[in-house]
Amino acid sequence: MIVRALGLAACAALLLLPLAGLPYTTTLLLPAFGYAIALLGLNLLFGTTGLLSFGHALFVALGGYTAAVLTSRLGVRSLEIVLLAAAATAVVVAGPVGLVCVRYVKIYFGMLTLAFGMLFYSFLYKFYALTGGDEGMRVLRPVLLGRPLEHLDTVAFLTGPFYYYALAVLTLAALVMRRLVASPLGLSLRSIRENAAKAESLGVSVRRYRLAAFVVAAVFGAVGGALLVVPTGLADPLLAYWTHSGNLVFMLLLGGFDHFFGPVLGAVVFILLQDQVMSLTSYWRFLFGAILAVVVIFFPRGLMGLLDPRRAPAP
Template structure:
């Protein structure tokens, strides 16, 4: 995909998202904040999965790390700047990802996936059992914070989420997307794709495969922690269920749903999952069954994800012209 085409797609998407608070009920603007958080986290997840070829089954641990770091910074230390909470969350995600990554990236395939799953469940157990430190199953409260030094006292929590915080998160997504686009289209990103396609040949050519996998793991953790901080602000709570393996499964679902082979696929998957999840939960208590049915359909009928449909239309239009 060329840079001009990617810029056009990104600009159109951002413009449409910017119109949401004006044309839809505030509930949907608040709902889309979860989409922003997952989209940012999935940019990192797909660097690891789609571009490096490493599938993590425990990646939600970094969302939890971001959420709990935000809770500690705002609730325990009394710091009201959300920007400092974001920086602290990213730093915590990187620091914890370093020792985990040093061990996990030495393995590939199912072994890598199982190791990340194990670390994710270890963190979940820690957050759930150590009540005195983490609040246990009650979680840790995340008080209201300032945005860019402004308190927005005239807004209640719901109005803040559907207004200033919505555009704040939209800007974060744009910045994160730009950074990730530069990463995947840099020599570093090309090295990752070479490692994904043929690690033996890449190593033969002098590429330090393990080092590049480790770097991708740490970067993906930073993006995940950033998404977790946004989720914590939206919910007002850091909950151990954010780290549970089922939440990691949701990240995999979103990547597959949108199409992990395309840069914008996971973002589309995050949006589709957020809306689909809300609709199904309101319609039936068996929403997990229908989510599973959608995943089966995507894997069998549309292995390229939702974005593959648009790609087919573009190819047909070019062929017709």
């Protein structure tokens, strides 16, 4: 009950924020929306299926670079097309990568995803002519729903139409994910997480379902990544770097992976916290390490576990 009330209040706050005349806070939330979408995907893999990826940033970067290539090289400015292209690219890449990765579980899966993430990072970094190397690629301001909105300056564009656009995509992503988790696919994935051998004996094709989860996670990652690069106007190789994957896992643990809204909360809190702590001290990574340790030891279910303690703690 309290959680529902808090959730409604949070939704209302998010809807009204741009009207409150806080452009800084409003732009701060834009990356949180992108991350939240990517994390919904990552959590299908980790929270639902039990596979922890340390290479999810690969797909975030893939989405980011898709947006960059389309807007600055190919002249495609429609954000709807950019998002669809990011999703399609993710499917094309995650198919073969996933085929290799889902043959393994636990640490081996984690290390393989890490390896693929770093492979992609090296590709982005070294293939200067294609990707711009360490300078990255520019992401031009996209056209939303066919409306150029050129009369708006960048801040007005980001805190107005783009803010609501990103929020709408996040809402849609959450609705789709919610349906997925409640579907037979979600049921099968949860059975795999608990006991893959037993799930197999009930006719669940474990490898195929794990691959499906991997590809869906990649699509969410790429869509989130495409939204992530619009405010900064830049896609750079660090998007694919392993520390970025680590940040995604951090956000997930912070928000709580065994609650549906854990990823969304984790993304928002991480971004706001990072902003606060970075403005206070240059040792923000040190502080974040300490926070991660405290979360893992004392709040293994993350912030959502504190807000919604009804369910039994994850074993």
